[in-house]
Amino acid sequence: MSSVPDSNKSLSPAKKPVARRSADQAAAVADPTRRRLLAGGLAAGAGAAVAALQARPAAAAGDPAITEIQDWNRYLGDGVDARPYGTPSQYEEHVVRRNVPWLTADPVSSVNFTPLHELDGIITPNGLCFERHHAGIADVDPAQHRLMIAGLVDKPLVFTMQDILRFPRENCVYFLECAANSGMEWRGAQLNGCQFTHGMVHCVVYTGVKLRYLLEEAGVKTNGKWLLAEGADASAMTRSIPMEKALDDCMVAFKMNGEALRPEQGYPLRLVVPGWEGNMWVKWLRRLEVGDMAWHHREETSKYTDLLGNGKARMFSLTMDAKSVITFPSGDMKLPGPGFYNISGLAWTGRGRVRKVEVSVDGGRSWYPAHIENTPEPMCTVRFSFPWRWDGTPAVLQSRCTDETGYIQPTREELIAIRGANGKFGSIYHLNAIQSWAVDSEGGVTNVHA
Amino acid sequence: MSSVPDSNKSLSPAKKPVARRSADQAAAVADPTRRRLLAGGLAAGAGAAVAALQARPAAAAGDPAITEIQDWNRYLGDGVDARPYGTPSQYEEHVVRRNVPWLTADPVSSVNFTPLHELDGIITPNGLCFERHHAGIADVDPAQHRLMIAGLVDKPLVFTMQDILRFPRENCVYFLECAANSGMEWRGAQLNGCQFTHGMVHCVVYTGVKLRYLLEEAGVKTNGKWLLAEGADASAMTRSIPMEKALDDCMVAFKMNGEALRPEQGYPLRLVVPGWEGNMWVKWLRRLEVGDMAWHHREETSKYTDLLGNGKARMFSLTMDAKSVITFPSGDMKLPGPGFYNISGLAWTGRGRVRKVEVSVDGGRSWYPAHIENTPEPMCTVRFSFPWRWDGTPAVLQSRCTDETGYIQPTREELIAIRGANGKFGSIYHLNAIQSWAVDSEGGVTNVHA
Secondary structure (H helix, E strand, O other), X not given: OEEOOHHHOOOOOOXXXXXXXXXXXXXXXXXXXXXXXXXXXXXXXOOHHHHHHXXXXXXXXXXXXXOOOOHHHOEEOEOOOOOOOOOOOHHHOOOOXXXXXXXXXXXXXXXXXXXXXXXXXXXXXXXXXXXXXXXXXXXXXXXXXXXXXXXXXXXXEEEEHHHHHOOOOEEEEEEEEOOOOOHHHOOOOOOOOHHHHHOXXXXXXXXXXXXXXXXXXXXXXXXXXXXXXXXXXXXXXXXXXXXXXXXXOOEEXXXXXXXXXXXXXXXXXXXXXXXXXHHHXXXXXXXXXXXXXXXXXHXXXXXXXXXXXXXXXXXXXXXXXXXXXXXXXXXXXXXXXXXXXXXXXXXXXXXXXXXXXXXXXXXXXXOEEOXXXXXXXXXXXXXXXXEEEEOOOOEEEEEEEEEOOOOEOOOHHHHHHHHOOHHHHOOOOOOOOOOEEEEOOOOEEEEEOO | OEEOOHXXXXXXXXXXXXXXXXXXXXXXXXXXXXXXXXXXXXXXXXXXXXXXXOXXXXXXXXXXXXXXXXXXXXXXXXXXXOOOOOOOOHHHOOOOOEEOHHHXXXXXXXXXXXXXXXXXXXXXXXXXXXXXXXXOXXXXXOOOOEEEEEEOXXXXXXXXXXXXXXXXXXXXXXXXXXXXXXXXXXXXOOOOOHHHHHOXXXXXXXXXXXXXXXXXXXXXXXXXXXXXXXXXXXXXXXXXXXXXXXOOOOEEEEEEOOEEOOHHHOOOOEEEOOOEOHHHOOOOEEEEEEEOOOOOOHHHOOOOOXXXXXXXXXXXXXXXXXXXXXXXXXXXXXXXXXXXXXXXXXXXOOOOOEXXXXXXXXXXXXXXXXXXXXXXXXXXXXXXXXXXXXOOOOEEEEEEEEEOOOOEOOOHHHHHHHHOOHHHHOOOOOOOOOOEEEEOOOOEEEEEOO
């Protein structure tokens, strides 16, 4: 910030009649010659208060008294009829989900990433929640959509969306993490930036009906121990879920962050499986079949199963382990210089609540407790922060999450010692290691394996 | 819901190779003749399980075995490169902010309304937060934007956005209500539907810096008792704020619901004045001037001041009183028939936390406690619900909020007895009366003054 000359402080701002801006006016104002003239005129007259408003850039140019009235103060803007459904500022066009074309053969069976580094708090805006599809986004008409419950039940049922909306509902905040999140870290730091290292996680408010209520309507038979959930997309995404989980905290959700689910998140109906890997949260949910054992479908055998170093499979590793990431500062950022910075990040666990988060600025040699900003809730992210005064020397920033079971987020080396370097077997799932961001003496931040 | 013939329950769903849908294919599938043929063919073959999935509409047509495979299961959908910033489903186009052209002379100085009846939980999605402008939406470049603090301070300052982002930040959830919300109810029920009666309120997570931190940097002089806040839009919206409030819980916010403020909500910087009337939450905030008394600007004298029945002005009624509204069922809805309904609504108060919400289904003769779904937080909405079995006879639904100060939301008659029928003096502000929705014997719901 910069100080303002004292003589300016009592002046009122220039207020003048405004007119709706025409294309001609916009072109005239955009002409830098005209703008400089305008600024010169103001400096000599009543525009001094406006000059003070703009003191910083003018001061940087060596002349604190001369500046411009900004366009946005000179012309009427768009009215309340312009955007019935709002969109971000044109200056925020860089804040988007990004995909990596070389990762997959086709964008209809691929992933994009949440821009975690641009967000704050714990709620992910709907337009920025990462996507993972296996056959593209099903464009489902809710009036035609049905949910069938069949198999080992007393009374098979078909629900319309209107049927489901009549049940008592609840609102719950849960994180959803793809089992492949951070998978590129198993063998090397292949992409910089936490959008790519950790952007396959989001956290939203779900509105829906307890899955238990629907299963109770159908009546699960005593030998019904597993539930098959199937989506209505072209991949008919199918996963097996233990009945104990289904009857515990699963939901059939129809809203996210207050409004209808987005098409890419399963509109009009998705399964919510709190704390468990994202692939199980079946989107465009159309069928629930009760059975007496797991189905061993493609998505739970050839995929989302972890091959270990000894060639054996770690199977049905469904719960997402405790994890955290510093989102500021993070890879691809540049600190402008030494001084105070507010380190900020996210932590979560699929095993209940986050108990604590620690931060290290020396690559894990010493750890300090971070401030947890929101009350930890089960299977919900927390935002943590840590005040840091950077002295301008190289540093390695890390965060470490401990959950309420006492589980401590491991280092990458600890994880590889137990599981093997999964990558060489082609399995890329369930990497929850501590992330390291190196800050160099110029302030540049990069993804390192410290 | 409808029951499924038992013979269908063990069949697997039809899974077949899918191909990316072409325009020709889409046209062919949209041809109803072809669709009926397809459905007939399926009925004779392996499509029976899919038929079961669609049992309900087929049953309604009298033929439970014949139905169609839906388009969304037959073709690949859009990939992860289709929408870097997501948008709602095409089937949700009715869920938008709406304005009322006859209310104001020009949409650049007007209001639109949040579709409360389509939302759940307490968080309003950014694209649906109501707008109120006095000179349209300022389209501000954050790199050029400045915030000046001047007046009765030790050291006048100008902040860039980068300066402000360096301060310690916080995330807080607050409701924002326009003082004119429900104003049309003073004299008559002029519009049906809670989008119009109560849609000038929203509730989002704000990320920002305590205003106190910025004022402390400048150093408020001991005679600095009021703060003038000014926006950078063409109206230079200007309001006076008591210093006590400014130093208490006010924020300078740059994010809402995790992402940058939307242009219509003051991008890149707005004032947050928890619990106080929305007009004070100055958008596109560019100037804070410290003074020793209120400025009595246009917006706090000719507007947002309540003329009483005796002709005197109720001035600086800044805090929004306790209020609530049932959002389901609400005006313009139609209940399909007698049976169970989950009454749902929102309640809030500018004086701290909501203590309780009560619901009446007989026009206020008897009241029952509603379930409050989220932990009440200061100046934050709560979602309440109440299970109701409608017997098919006419009913009048009401909700009543009590806040932690003991204040009880009044009836419209009680409010008019104290304040006069404001409408006849042209003042339309601060109506927080109990809202009544009449349900007729056909299930139709209308806005009434019960």
